[in-house]
Amino acid sequence: MPTYTCTSPAGGLDPDRRAGLAAAITLAHSEVTGAAAGFAQVVFCDVAVGGFFVGGRPLDGSTLFIRGEIRAGRSARERDRLVARLIADAAEASGLPRHAIWIYIAELPARCMAEFGHVLPEPGDEEAWIAALPGEARARIAGGRPSE
Template identity: 40%
Template sequence: MKQASKEAKMPTYVCSLSEGFVNDSQKAAIAEAVTRIHSEETGAPSYFVQVVIEEKKSADRFLGGSRAAGQIWIRGDIRAGRTQAQRNAMMLRIMKEVARITNAKEEEIWVYLCNLEPTDMLEYGHVLPQPGEEADWFNRLPKPLQDYLAQLGTTKDTFTL
C-alpha cells in the first residue's frame, strides 16, 4: 500500500503572521495548542489536524488600506456539523493560547472557521466521515492504514469522541 500523505489533512489551520514574529519553538507550541484544542472541542482524533504557519513580510499585510504588522490571522477549514458552541469555544481558546504563546494582544489575533461538508473532503484515500462517525470510519480503513494512523498516536483502543 502506498504510504498516506502527511500533507493533506482536515481540518487545516493556516496561521499567517509577520515574518520572524515567532521562533521555531513558538511555532511548534502553536501547532500543538491548535491540534489539542480542536481535538478536545470536537472529539476528532488529532491525526486529522494540520497546522500550517505562514510567515509574511509586513508589506504583504494591509488593514483598511494601511500596512499592518503584528496581526495574526488564523483560518481553519473544518468539517461542517460542529455546533456554534463548539466553534466559539475553539476560536476563543485558539485566540487565548496563541496570544499566550506569542505575547500578542488578543485583539490582534483573528480566527476564522470555514465549514466544509465532509463529503467534499478526502484524506488518506477515503472520503471523510460525518462528525461523530470517526470510529466507524477508522474501523473500515485497511489494516495497513490503521497501523499508519496508530503511529500518529491514535488506535481503535485509544480512539475517543
C-alpha cells in the first residue's frame, strides 16, 4: 500500500545499504501508522551524475530523496512522527548525514489506489479488506508477493 521511492546518485548506495534502508523504511511505516509491514514497497532509482539538479545546479555529493506515497487519512501527528522517524532511520541505514536526507510524503485517497486487483481500503480497514479478497490474493499478500 505505501510506496517509497528512494532516489540517489548512481553508485551511492550499495546492496547492503539498500536492504537496510528498505527494512528501516518498512519498519518505520508499520510502527508509526499501524499498517502491516507486508504492504510496504520500497523502490530504488539511481540518477546519473549530472542528471539531478537542485536550484539549477547539478547535485554534488550524496543525497537521498525519499518520496512516500501513502493513503490519506493519517493524523497530522502521525505524519510528523513518520517524517521524523524516516529522517533518523534513513540516515542511520544509509550512512548519510541527516541533512542529506530529503523526505516527501504524498497522500492519496484510498479509492485512487488499487493493488492485487482491488481498490484499497481506508486506513484501519485492512483486515476486512483482506478477508473479502479471493484466496489467491490473500495468499499473495501473506507472502508479500505481487502478481506474477
